[in-house]
Amino acid sequence: MSKNSHAKHEHQKVHSTHNSSGYEKPHEDYQAGAFGDVIIGLLIFGLALVFILPFASVLSDSALLLVLGIYFIAIIAFTTFVIKKRRRKS
Numbered sequence: 001m002s003k004n005s006h007a008k009h010e011h012q013k014v015h016s017t018h019n020s021s022g023y024e025k026p027h028e029d030y031q032a033g034a035f036g037d038v039i040i041g042l043l044i045f046g047l048a049l050v051f052i053l054p055f056a057s058v059l060s061d062s063a064l065l066l067v068l069g070i071y072f073i074a075i076i077a078f079t080t081f082v083i084k085k086r087r088r089k090s
Helices: 003-015 033-055 061-089
Strands: none
Touching: 033 061
16 A cells, blocks of 8 residues: 555544444434423323223222222333433433
């Protein structure tokens, strides 16, 4: 390799991008904020009503409240996990 081509190669290597494969890491599109998180939580809780209320006639009132409470606690735990993970990224 001649000195000129070696210098040209080194110049290109220094000024090339670190991402030579063309792959661009996807970014998170969802940025609804706290109000959006509340709405999504309510929608997930609404799904519980769709899937649990058909069994309302079979379950007693206390058992139905217990099942809804367990589901609500699971939603709170998942939401807490997502919020902590989002804070770690920032």
